[in-house]
Amino acid sequence: MNFDLETVKKNFIRRGFQAVVCDDLQQATRFIIEKFPVNNDMIIGMGNSLTLDAIGIKKIWAAQASVYQHTLGSSESETKKALLADIYLTSANAVSSDGQIINIDGTGNRTAATCYGPKQVIYVIGKNKIAVSLEEAIKRARNTAAVQNAKRYSRKTPCAVTGKCENCLSPECICAVMTIHRKQPYGVKIMVVLVNEAAGF
Numbered sequence: 001m002n003f004d005l006e007t008v009k010k011n012f013i014r015r016g017f018q019a020v021v022c023d024d025l026q027q028a029t030r031f032i033i034e035k036f037p038v039n040n041d042m043i044i045g046m047g048n049s050l051t052l053d054a055i056g057i058k059k060i061w062a063a064q065a066s067v068y069q070h071t072l073g074s075s076e077s078e079t080k081k082a083l084l085a086d087i088y089l090t091s092a093n094a095v096s097s098d099g100q101i102i103n104i105d106g107t108g109n110r111t112a113a114t115c116y117g118p119k120q121v122i123y124v125i126g127k128n129k130i131a132v133s134l135e136e137a138i139k140r141a142r143n144t145a146a147v148q149n150a151k152r153y154s155r156k157t158p159c160a161v162t163g164k165c166e167n168c169l170s171p172e173c174i175c176a177v178m179t180i181h182r183k184q185p186y187g188v189k190i191m192v193v194l195v196n197e198a199a200g201f
């Protein structure tokens, strides 16, 4: 489904988020770098995201600041530093066209960082992640993003075999925590960068 990104942007702003529309990932990268200058005294946290891999910003920021990413194999100390970053950059598993953000986590580190801790959170969201309603966004997060991520991490979960969420409680389940940002929380500023091309799962 094609959405008018300017309308979606307005719906995020109505909920207290900052929001911008970029034509493509290159423009999104330029916007982030110019809008959020970093320096040696700053800590940057990042979620583990194919969208962020695609924009290549980790390499750029790592040359200018301390970057800690929530990824498989991160130490506890790295994970905690990312939780208290000056800027936390991530994507989302889905958003609703009325401006709500859905994320699912196995550990909860990424979801925690988007709620409290970092001063500024930046979401980079490809247009493929937009769903018509909150209900459809949750369905997308569970049946598309989580299933693809379970496969990506070679998890022994039923969805990795059937290709759809089986609502499992497997030991390797990656769906322990789900967050819905229905408005910007009080303790953090959130910038939503909507990208007019597909990015990530």
Ligand code: SF4
Binding pocket: 142, 143, 146, 147, 150, 157, 158, 159, 160, 164, 165, 166, 167, 168, 169, 170, 172, 173, 174, 175
């Ligand atoms: S089957 Fe389990 S791991 Fe896979 S998407 Fe559903 S809850 Fe998550």
